[in-house]
Amino acid sequence: MLTHRPPGNPPVYTLYYSPGTASMVVHLALLETGAPHRLVKLDFERGEQRSAEYLKLNPRGQVPTLLVDGKPYVESAALLMLLADRHPEAALAPSPGDPLRADWYQWIAFLATTLGPAYRQWFYPGDLGTAEHPPAQCEAIRAKIEAAWSLVDAHLAAGGPWLLGARFSGADLLALMYMRWSRNMPRPATAWPALGPFADRLRARPSWTRLYEVEGLTEWRA
Ligand SMILES: N[C@@H](CCC(=O)N[C@@H](CS)C(=O)NCC(=O)O)C(=O)O
Numbered sequence: 001m002l003t004h005r006p007p008g009n010p011p012v013y014t015l016y017y018s019p020g021t022a023s024m025v026v027h028l029a030l031l032e033t034g035a036p037h038r039l040v041k042l043d044f045e046r047g048e049q050r051s052a053e054y055l056k057l058n059p060r061g062q063v064p065t066l067l068v069d070g071k072p073y074v075e076s077a078a079l080l081m082l083l084a085d086r087h088p089e090a091a092l093a094p095s096p097g098d099p100l101r102a103d104w105y106q107w108i109a110f111l112a113t114t115l116g117p118a119y120r121q122w123f124y125p126g127d128l129g130t131a132e133h134p135p136a137q138c139e140a141i142r143a144k145i146e147a148a149w150s151l152v153d154a155h156l157a158a159g160g161p162w163l164l165g166a167r168f169s170g171a172d173l174l175a176l177m178y179m180r181w182s183r184n185m186p187r188p189a190t191a192w193p194a195l196g197p198f199a200d201r202l203r204a205r206p207s208w209t210r211l212y213e214v215e216g217l218t219e220w221r222a
Contacts (some may be wrong), residue, residue: 011036013037016054017040017215023064024211029173075112077112077116093169096170107163107171118149175198180217185205
């Protein structure tokens with residue numbers, strides 16, 4: 001599927017994605033920048049992420065993969081930062097030299113290294129060698145995720161409305177993706193007092209509406 005592609009002008013970006021997964025933040029960032037891009041949807045039911053052709057692009061067999069001028073790059077948080085840097089006009093990141101730049105790195109790293117792996121374990125018990133989580137393992141992962149959300153919630157309550165305070169950034173988009181993944185968990189992220197309104201503010205952005213249309217998502221729209 002092609003989106004936002006001016007006629008006769010091949011897009012610089014191709015995103016390999018699957019609806020609602022870790023590719024979501026990269027898709028959102030592309031929409032925020034307005035950059036022309038091509039989307040390639042992988043059907044997980046058919047195991048397309050493990051096809052020989054795709055493994056050449058991404059040996060992890062995961063999404064997202066972003067081709068930039070034909071060269072593949074992976075890892076959702078890294079791709080978010082890459083797009084923020086390539087499109088400074090989209091203001092997804094404070095400029096280098098801005099004191100908030102350090103906060104931006106810090107929040108992206110925190111989200112990607114705490115919530116990212118914990119959700120991965122939650123949704124892929126096979127990564128830990130079990131078909132289903134034994135109850136204690138399930139509890140431990142849930143506690144990790146909830147502890148991270150408690151920290152983010154306290155931060156927003158003290159100095160929101162965005163992770164960087166008064167300024168929206170791509171770090172908020174990463175948090176939004178992870179919040180969405182908790183929607184069917186025992187305590188969804190939106191149950192925290194500052195996180196609920198934070199999610200609502202982000203879901204009011206046009207990029208979110210467009211993402212839902214293009215990816216064909218319905219749940220947790222607003
Ligand atoms: N650390 C990676 C994790 C990517 C990841 O786990 N992607 C999942 C979807 S959320 C995937 O591709 N799963 C398919 C599979 O593992 O077979 C990132 O953030 O990009």
